[in-house]
Amino acid sequence: MSRFTRFAAMAAALLIGGQALAADPVKVGFVYVGPVGDHGWSYEHDQARKQLEAHFGDKVKTAFVENVAEGADSERVINQFAQQGFDLVFTTSFGFMNPTLKVAKRFPKVKFEHATGYKRTDNVGTYAARFYEGRAVIGTIAGHMTKSNVIGYIAPFPIPEVMRGINAFTIALRAVNPKAEVKVIWTNSWYDPGREREAAETLIAQGADILSQHTDSPAPVQVAQEKGVLAFGQASDMSRFGPDAHLTAIVDDWAPYYTARVQAVIDGTWKPADTWGGFDSGMVVMAPYNDRIPADVLAAAEQMEDAIRTGKHHPFQGPITNQAGEVMVKDGETLGDDKLLSMDWYVQGVQGRLPN
């Protein structure tokens, strides 16, 4: 191509720039708190990102940054996406909330979606999964399958999201087996295989025969396999770390949501919304059940899943009492979303005091 034709082509491109823009792929950015290889939380977001690319083909271009520390560091990363002309940015950890809002203010044309947060503006929407619905299912299984009546629970930070999980699990556990109790160990980290392993070993040494976790590494499942106890995976199917121990896992499936939101951007109908989906929306799914779960227990688990999906049962359905024995939810009532989102108390059946 001669210099002139190249120049002409460039000029033409500039002239028809408006039209060219319409055919430009929608650029979607993802900010992850952990490595995509954590085989937990960030992994599932990245799986959904890949499905997004497969679904839209060249209509969408995605990019991600992994291992972004919560706080000031994340602001830099989010800002980078906005500056590079991304149309939609998903920030996928609670701690990215304020940085997302700050950047959103600077770039009013860029659309942001923040996972698990509660602050929204004209260009920031929030989304989360009703993960606790899955906890009710695994609580049911645990109630049937525990022999020692001690369940170990490895938890990262005492935030409402984690509290909901512990409580939903315990309520379902005790509905089946009123004698069972839950022991909680806080690791104060979302991802530290070593510490999660130690926590799992401690819980087993203290009598737990089933482990549940809200932390992201597969180490506890591996410990359960070694010690011959049972475990539930977190956020993705962790059965390959403990084929005998792993009963099931609660899995986030973000793909339907991401697809819908990107479609809205393409259609020009995107509006900031507050989405909180559970089994019914397909955002929360159960990993394949282990064959060692007896048929009647499996039936009870599936029945629970079904009842929640169809709205016949709510994991926080009264009567619910807290540790001190006070009635928090009366018989016949269910806990509202506002109360769920600010939960800072343990239900009866959880051992120990809540750190505060």
Added chain:
Amino acid sequence: MIPETDALAALLVAMMRAATPLAFAALGELITEKSGVLNLGVEGMMVMGAVSAFMVVVATGNPALAMLAAAVVGLLMAALFGALTLGLLTNQVATGLALTIFGIGLSAFIGQGYVGTPIEPLARLSIPGLSTLPLIGPVLFGHDAMVYLSLAAAFGLWWFLTRTRAGLVLRAVGENPAAAHSIGYPVRLIRFGAVLFGGAMCGLGGAYLSLAYTPMWVEEMTAGRGWIALALVVFATWKPGRVLLGAYLFGGVTIVQLHIQGAGVAVPSQVLSMLPYLATILVLVLISRDATRIRLNAPASIGKTFHPGG
């Protein structure tokens, strides 16, 4: 057996296991720093050691070969650092940080296909009659080889630094490279050797994580232990014995606080999580509160580049 001694033994064994990766890395960094070089790439070298040990044990099933591979890979990472900081006189802090970031990224990349692969954890010592004794059996005679190796390394390095001529030369290079150079010691070569040794030890620390402590490979499985090792060296005032003490204290309090939580004691878990750091710093600061002695132990030229021509 009596359940209390059983529980105590389990606690002590867990403590030693938690401390071993820290001990390896911190002892290695101690030698590097004694020669006057500050290598902040500990985390990166550890995580590379972890992934390479895991890959080798998957391929060959030979844990000794895996440990060797981890040491060699740690050494190669350190060689890169040494070539840059000692050869090209780059800034040690920046180069070390880059080495950590590089190690985390590279290990994640080469380890991709190994996530979830099962391995046989490192075999534990089992001496008939001894390993089954209550309490002292599991604590003294029930560990894997690497725990004993880390203890031997601490003793060996103490002996090397304080009782040998070579140790004296190493310290001289760290104290005053110009003086050591003027009396004919190859300062940069000695420093390079110290950096390589540090890298190999960090690689072994990482290998302990993926072979014994959490026998699996997942990205960033070191989870900040390299930084704790770095801090231990300083708080232990560059003394091998104290590094080991610090590592055991840190490991011990980490384990104890988990047990306290599991037992349902009403202490906020955030405070308990701080405890390992607080206790370790407190104890090491108390036993080395003599400021003059700290100054004597701290390598005077640490972090500064040295060029024989300069």
